[in-house]
Amino acid sequence: MALLKIYRHARQHGLSSCVKKIFEVLPGYIGVLYLWRVRRCQCCDRITIFLCNSSAAESRACLFCSANERYELLATEIKTRFRDNLSEKDVLELDPHSPLRKILAHARSYTRSFYEAGKNGGSARTDGAVCEDITHLTFRDDSFDLIISSDVLEHVPFLDKAFNETARVLRPAGAHLFTVPPRTKTKKRSEVVDGAIHHIETPEYHRDPLCPQGILAFWDIGADLPQVIPSAGLDIRIARGPAGNDGRVVWIAERGQ
């Protein structure tokens, strides 16, 4: 229930819908008031309230920028890794409304993307975000120094193609920093066979602002990811974590020199 999300909801659905929504969700937040925390946010750098409506780390988010635990972990990794030279880096983030926006705006260039099935790759929305499929990116080879994604890769059926594409558009020594929901082992939950989705495990859907019914997770991704997924030209390893009750980590997939 961050201020930014409230603002976006009001712009998209109108003020009365926004007020109705706030009164719907407010009791859930008030009920766990004792779990709220006041501290500095790693993403927007403000002293803020981290609101939540459950004990899950994923639900605790900055009042101002909506950053939760995984975005704060990414923010800490980006600030540590690119402390002095972010302004020399070209960055692609696979998220049009990221709480990392304030930090990444200091990059030499900052491209935000979203995915929408059926929409032409490379087409831009009015807010400047570009439609991109991570398995068929429209960018030239060696376009970026840094790619960021947060809980995206588990939704990509052909994970090897995604890594091939990020390796292609990254410059030598460039890196893809990403998070995925922590799991014990890497395995397919669902797959696409002859254009149809086939479920191997019980279908698991994650929340997605672009998809009200939720988005299917094709993968569980665990610490054995580098041994399971072939990724030519990328060194995939854990860069930060585990942190928090869920053991969240920041992964890095780094292109060689």
Ligand SMILES: [Zn+2]
């Ligand atoms: Zn914040």
